[in-house]
Amino acid sequence: MKMNRKKLLYVFISIFWCITGCTGMKYVPDDDRLITEVDVDYIDKSKLYNSQTVKQTVHSLIEPKPNNKFLWMRTGVVINGLTPDKEKGVFYFIGNQIGGPPALLSNLKQDELIRVINNRLFHLGYFNAETIVEIDTSKAKKAEVKFLIETGKPYFIDTLVSEITSQTDTLNKIFESSLKETKIDSGTYYQLERLERARRYIADYVNNRGYYYFSEEDIEFYADSTKLDSLNGVKLSLNLKPNRKKRTLTYYTLDSVVVREDLPLELEDTINIKKDSIEDGIYLAERKEVPRYKPKHISKGIFFTPGKAYEKIERQKTYRYLTGMGAFNYVDIQLQPITNENKLRPVIGLYSLPKMSFSAEIGVNAKSNNFVGPGVKLTWLNRNFLHGSEQLTVSLNGNIERQFGGPREQRQNSLSYEFGIETRLRVPRIWPPFIKINITDYISYTEFSIQANQFKRAGLYGLRTMKITEGYTWKGSQTEDFYFYPFEVNYSALFDQSSDFEDFLEENPFVRQTFSQQFILGLNLGYSNNQLEERLDRERFYYSADFQSAGNLVSLFDSNKDETGDEFLAVPYAQFLKLTQEYRKYFSVGPSGNDIATRVLVGVGFPYGNSLSLPYIRQYFIGGPNSLRGFRARTVGPGTYLNESEQLIYVDQTGDIRFEINAEYRKKLNQYFETAFFIDAGNIWLFNDDPDRPGASFEFKDFYKELAVSTGVGLRIDVSVIVIRFDLGFPIRKPLPETGFEWVFSDINPFDSDWRSNNLILNFSIGYPF
Structure with missing residues (x-):
């Protein structure tokens, strides 16, 4: 009892210290005030045409911004106050990047801010913007700042003409044509960024017609809003600057x-x-x-x-x-x-570059299925193998790993090792040379590779794989990438199987077929369009499609399949079609310009012929750091099937069909830190029925009832070169014995150690999940 009272005393003291010491107010000078709130209000919001852009632009200009708070605590201010005042080094980073100085009212430059805001709004087309600042100092040592903005109606481009008169009719026509190609139509709202982009386009247009020294600095747009009948219309005229150099209009x-x-x-x-x-x-x-x-x-x-x-x-x-x-x-x-x-x-x-190089990488591997362990990779590179800039790479890799987290029976059989070798030749052109095609203006590559790998899960089984590929990769445009591998051969075979694992396969013939020794002979082609760069309209998306086919051509030459079954070189071969599509869309929201990232992923594998399911190495799985982050990788599905076997056998839960949808809100804290709130939903299914796994097959009318759902929070550390990511997730809808998928909100209890150990999943990874 005394011990409990002592613990309660410590808890009370800690809470009291947080309440009184973490507000950050003690670091505010007596003759100053802490800005606790900044609000921007627009007198007539109906006049805002591009409201999201306006709000984010104005918000980005306001300094200082209120310090971030967690509940009532301003921990960043406290960290800054406790850190020695340095102009650089570790203490500067801790005090000013992890923490931050208090947002003091004395640092608010009202007149300068008003000028900057009005000027920026002018460049967004609001020529008559007016800004007023109101400050509420009714609270002791605190100040609330409010910006009241009357934007007026934005101006639009009514007329766009070229008023350039050069020494030749040819050049005059070039300028007129370039202006038409800018796609600034009548009715387009005035925006300085749009005009700057048009200037760059016009300069490139003229450069591509013999005028080497011409640049965007040699032209200007003149905006006139006084000579039109339209109240909010602008006449834009393109002019040559009078102080340009003579050679800018010289033809070369x-x-x-x-x-x-x-x-x-x-x-x-x-x-x-x-x-x-x-x-x-x-x-x-x-x-x-x-x-x-x-x-x-x-x-x-x-x-x-x-x-x-x-x-x-x-x-x-x-x-x-x-x-x-x-x-x-x-x-x-x-x-x-x-x-x-x-x-x-x-x-x-x-x-x-040097013709040859050698590199060694030693580190810790952290895989999506929570296997962690040390690994090494040795790479030798020849950058000019055949004197045509062909890159020959030989890589050796190996690692030992063990699963952390998850049920005890899974961890007992999780120790594994892996080693492999890969040789890859990348030719910067289409080969063989008799293929006389020019796919694109971008460089195209021909790639050859052969790799062998051996994986051993201690106490269960080993898996040997070999892969040979030949194919082509190229860019269709700055954002579009293609690949086509017409020749791809995979071979896989089990070895060193334990008696427990053999018994498991004997009892599960469907699973045994996915692990069986077999060839995968087929092709692979894909496409991606990456539009993630910030654009004027702020639409950002990513789309990819991957198609795989196996067993089609080889079956035409298999003359003995009636006697021996479908085999190639006396080894069964897989037959399937597989299409995977992924679409990501990003939205900039709120005045701070935070992001909402979304993803939809749909994958369908169609096994046919002598294949009941996709081969193990081509099957889908779900869960882990880049998927359902409240579930460990390969532990969900297929379908409503729930493995409750008491055998100490852990076989990854995989399937032929995958559906997943994700959403994540990302909030920047400062230059280096970002938080995230996410929700993920999805599952995998089998294409064909498996009698030993009831509920595992896909039914369109029921699939939405069979989605696992997880949610959680994340922290990202951006160190420029890489993004280090931590995501803490837990399930809110999961499969339960006999009842299928159910919402489990009533079970959530973060104060219960059993709930935490069975539900909280801490994911560590590099880079964003999508």
């Missing part, structure tokens, strides 16, 4: 191209440097008798055409192709004007 053609391999510019005229013609009008400057790279492969990446007009896009394509070859530390492209001639000589400097 290209002279011969010089490619310099690992030569500094000061060796331009050295007699030891020879220049060989590698193509009409393209010369290679080299000190060696035998060039490091075969000239025919270099010339494929040169898009300049001697004698033609200069085009900026040719320079961009050349740079993009040569850097994409992977052999060069950097590529320098200069266009040297020829004296007294309107010509430019492209000089391309190629500066190589």
Whole structure:
């Protein structure tokens, strides 16, 4: 009893200290006030056209912002107050990045803020914006700040014309055409960022028609709102700046191209440097008798055409192709004007990376199924294997791991090891060379790989796999990527099976078929579109699709299948089709510009012929750090099936069909820290019925009733190079014996140790989950 009272006393003292000591008010000077709230109100919200952009823009300008609070505590202010005042180093980071100084009223520059806000609103099309600041100081040592903004109606572009009169009709027409291509139509709302983007586009348009020195700084838009009948209309006219240099409107053609391999510019005229013609009008400057790279492969990446007009896009394509070859530390492209001639000589400097390199990585592997352990990876790289910038990579890897968390019977059989070797050849072009196609303006790659791997789960089984692939990858545009592997062979076989595991497979023939020794012979193709960069309309999304097919062609040549079954080289082969699609959408919300990230993932595998289910290495699973974060990986499904076997056998729960939907609210705390609140839902199913796993097959009319749901909170640490992520999740809808999936809100009890050990899942990972 005395011990309990003593503990209660400690708890009371701790709570009292938090209430009185963590508010941060003691660090506010006596003659100053702490800004506890900043509110921005708009007198007539109906006049806001792009309200989200306006609110986030205004909010970003206001300084200082109120300190973040957790309940009543301003821990950041306390950390800053307790940390020595340093201008750099560890204490500066702790005090100003983990913590932060108090938001003092004395640091609020009202007049300057009003000017900045009104100016920014002007650039968003609100030409008559007015801002008023009100400060409430009724609370001791505290201040609440309110910004009242009358934006007025935004202005729109009524007319867009070119008023440029140059020395040639051709150039005048170029400017007129470029203006039409900007897609700024009548009725588009005025926005400075939109006009700046239009200037950049016009400059590129003119550059691509022979005018090398022309830039966006040579033109300007003039906005006039006084000569239109429309009250909120603007006439935009494109003009040349009067103080531009004369050469900006000079037309240039290209002279011969010089490619310099690992030569500094000061060796331009050295007699030891020879220049060989590698193509009409393209010369290679080299000190060696035998060039490091075969000239025919270099010339494929040169898009300049001697004698033609200069085009900026040719320079961009050349740079993009040569850097994409992977052999060069950097590529320098200069266009040297020829004296007294309107010509430019492209000089391309190629500066190589070391031909060979070796790297060793030693660390801790943390997998999505909560297996953790030390690992090592050794990699040897040759960046110019066949003298055409072909990259040959040989990798050795190995690790030992054990599962942490989960039921005891799973952990007892979870010790495992893995080692493997992979050889990969990446050719920066389409091979074989008789394939005379140019898929895209971007560089295309041909890849060959062979890898062998051995995985052993102690006390259960071992699995050997081998994979051979040949295929192509390329970019369709800046955001679109494709891959096509017409030849892909996988072989897998079990070894060293324990008697318990053999008995388990004997009792579960459906599972045994997924583990059986077999070939996977087929193709793989995919597409992705990554639109995650911030854009003017702030729409961000990501889409990917992956299609796999196996067993189709080989079945045509299997003449003995009636006698021996479906086999290839006396080994059964899998037959299936598989399509996986993923769509992510990101929304910027609230005045602080926080994100809501969403994802929908749908995967369907169709086994046929001699396959009852997808092979184990191609099946879907769900749960873990990048999926349902309130469930451990591979522990949900398939369907409503719940494994209650008392056998000490842990087999991953996998399936042929997957559906998952996720949503996450991400809130920035400062430059380095971010919190998240998430909810995940999904499950996996079998395509065909399995008598030993009732409820595991997919039924469209019932699938939404069979979704597991989890929720939780997360912390992310952004250290620029990587994002370290911690997510604490727990289930709120899960499968229960006999009843199927049920909501379990009434069971949630974070103060109960049994509930915590059985439900709380701490996920650690690198990068965002989606």
